[in-house]
Amino acid sequence: MATHHDEEVLGKAYDARLMRRLLTYLRPYRGQVAIALGAIVAHSALELAPPYLTKVVIDDYIPARDLSGLWLIAVLYLSSLVTTFGLEYLQTWTLQMAGQRIMFDMRMQVYGHLQRLDLKFYDRNPVGRLMTRVTTDVDVLNELFTGGVVSVFGDVFTLLGIMGVLIWMNWRLALVAFCVLPLIVVITQWFRRHVRESYRTVRTWIARINAFLQERITGTSTVQLFRREARDYADFVDIDRAHRDANVQSIFYYAVFYPAIELVSALAASLILWVGGGWVMQDVLTLGSLVAFLQYAQRFFRPISDMSEKFNILQGAMASSERIFALLDTPVEIESPKGGASGVPSLGHIRFEHVTFAYVEGEPVLKDVSFEVRPGQRVALVGATGSGKTTIISLLLRFYDVQEGRITVDGVDIREMDLPVLRALFGLVLQDVHLSTGTIAENVRLGRLEITDAAVRRAVDAVHASTFIDALPRGLETPVAERGATLSVGQKQLLSLARALAFDPLVLVLDEATSSVDTDTELLIRDALGVVMRGRTTIAIAHRLSTIQDMDCIVVLHKGQIRESGTHRELLAAHGIYHRLYQLQVRDRAGESGDPVVAGQAGAAGDSVAVE
Numbered sequence: 001m002a003t004h005h006d007e008e009v010l011g012k013a014y015d016a017r018l019m020r021r022l023l024t025y026l027r028p029y030r031g032q033v034a035i036a037l038g039a040i041v042a043h044s045a046l047e048l049a050p051p052y053l054t055k056v057v058i059d060d061y062i063p064a065r066d067l068s069g070l071w072l073i074a075v076l077y078l079s080s081l082v083t084t085f086g087l088e089y090l091q092t093w094t095l096q097m098a099g100q101r102i103m104f105d106m107r108m109q110v111y112g113h114l115q116r117l118d119l120k121f122y123d124r125n126p127v128g129r130l131m132t133r134v135t136t137d138v139d140v141l142n143e144l145f146t147g148g149v150v151s152v153f154g155d156v157f158t159l160l161g162i163m164g165v166l167i168w169m170n171w172r173l174a175l176v177a178f179c180v181l182p183l184i185v186v187i188t189q190w191f192r193r194h195v196r197e198s199y200r201t202v203r204t205w206i207a208r209i210n211a212f213l214q215e216r217i218t219g220t221s222t223v224q225l226f227r228r229e230a231r232d233y234a235d236f237v238d239i240d241r242a243h244r245d246a247n248v249q250s251i252f253y254y255a256v257f258y259p260a261i262e263l264v265s266a267l268a269a270s271l272i273l274w275v276g277g278g279w280v281m282q283d284v285l286t287l288g289s290l291v292a293f294l295q296y297a298q299r300f301f302r303p304i305s306d307m308s309e310k311f312n313i314l315q316g317a318m319a320s321s322e323r324i325f326a327l328l329d330t331p332v333e334i335e336s337p338k339g340g341a342s343g344v345p346s347l348g349h350i351r352f353e354h355v356t357f358a359y360v361e362g363e364p365v366l367k368d369v370s371f372e373v374r375p376g377q378r379v380a381l382v383g384a385t386g387s388g389k390t391t392i393i394s395l396l397l398r399f400y401d402v403q404e405g406r407i408t409v410d411g412v413d414i415r416e417m418d419l420p421v422l423r424a425l426f427g428l429v430l431q432d433v434h435l436s437t438g439t440i441a442e443n444v445r446l447g448r449l450e451i452t453d454a455a456v457r458r459a460v461d462a463v464h465a466s467t468f469i470d471a472l473p474r475g476l477e478t479p480v481a482e483r484g485a486t487l488s489v490g491q492k493q494l495l496s497l498a499r500a501l502a503f504d505p506l507v508l509v510l511d512e513a514t515s516s517v518d519t520d521t522e523l524l525i526r527d528a529l530g531v532v533m534r535g536r537t538t539i540a541i542a543h544r545l546s547t548i549q550d551m552d553c554i555v556v557l558h559k560g561q562i563r564e565s566g567t568h569r570e571l572l573a574a575h576g577i578y579h580r581l582y583q584l585q586v587r588d589r590a591g592e593s594g595d596p597v598v599a600g601q602a603g604a605a606g607d608s609v610a611v612e
């Protein structure tokens, strides 16, 4: 529910603080906006001309039988229309251009900010919601700039202009025409109130549709596996129907509003005909004025209905901008220190000193964790599922910041290091390998063009990934589907090892996948690991104890605390947790073929045998 909750909030229709901030986006394009404004005002002024020209023809030239006068008026009439066309073109073009540029600026700003936000933020904010910020919300603002703010000036100008001309021509008849204005006020108020409400409802249901689809589409295999299709279909019918009904409701208000305005306009026209016609008979009013009045009356109501429409745009834009600004104002918590970032560490000596960390306040995941990885040393982290192994890696890379204690590299607190410098030290092979769309080679290189084709080939060969890559139709140039969906888990692991090797990092960080791969691939991966680790400082999280027996140090983690550490032999001799895990492994090995597994991988079953 939290996903779409914020979509339901519709704030004020106009908020000066938000508006001021929005207008700052117009600033770089003020030249264009000024041109558009000028065009709009000139356009509105010109619109006043044709009815008046009609009046001149009827009142002056026709009675005087002045053909050349008629000719002149016809030319004026036509040229005013042509100029109107030109102005409209100018206004549309400049406004739309500025609007597109503002949207571009805004999207880049939002995306740039999203890139800098830390993982804690992403833990709290569903992807679907953030997508909406960058796409739909920015679009709504564009509507405000191109169709709203600026052209409202035109509407106001047209309204005032027509009122002025009417009063000037004949103030009594003008008052007759204005009789209908209270009716207009009542109708627009009714329309605004209801449309605002239904706009809110429609937005809510769209957000629900998005949230529902996002969840179910990503989980298609689960849905199909548990045969939930029929139930999900029924759920979606409800949501979709509510969305349709909300839209139908809003169509009703539009369908009533526009004809109602027409009706009032017709009412005004008949009043003018009745009263004005009488005055023409009494010679108090000229026929030309009557005709001009009728034409003006017609033009008078269009900006009124336009402005009601723009009111809705304004409303939506305020809500969207509020959400965009809230996102832009989210502070970036993990940043490079301001000023004087330290140099690049050359050794890669890592120390955790009394580190305590909680994702959620009051629920520490790591408690007083201290250990050290000396340059060239290979350290393994083992422990049950949820014991905090991956968390240690996330802290080391500053995806999150520690709450107590500190982490140092070559004696420097990582919070005092430049972030890109820190992260460039590590080659990361994570539990779930992230591949992007592109070719296999591009995924190994990951945008670092200085890694040559030959280097990619060497890395791929070294980790034995070439076995499967060469079997693919286009080898290294084979495209990878989104999220690497077309590759197996083992293949993705090999690729990410190749990636780590190609980057040649100072420190290698491995978070072994828990999912099992077949024995052949397992052997390939183990061998590949050996290649990548050779002579390199390594921190490895292992679920299969067999891979880590010859590590320099094994750190055993239990419920966020370090309980044992030492070499494989030392730990076995100590008869502690590690010993018990190892026993389990041996038993497993006797029981069935295939590799033994640390308790952690077995989940709940593992927990019960771990300690206590």
Ligand SMILES: Nc1ncnc2c1ncn2[C@@H]1O[C@H](COP(=O)(O)OP(=O)(O)OP(=O)(O)O)[C@@H](O)[C@H]1O
Pocket (backbone or CB within 6 Å): 123, 359, 360, 365, 383, 384, 385, 386, 387, 388, 389, 390, 391, 392, 431, 600
């Ligand atoms: N982003 C997060 N927000 C809140 N809690 C989290 C988050 N990530 C992990 N946790 C919690 O922190 C604890 C440690 O998680 P961690 O991922 O470090 O375990 P792990 O030792 O790597 O487990 P596994 O062997 O299954 O990979 C778990 O209890 C988990 O529920």
Ligand SMILES: [Mg+2]
Pocket (backbone or CB within 6 Å): 389, 390, 391, 431, 511
């Ligand atoms: Mg993990």
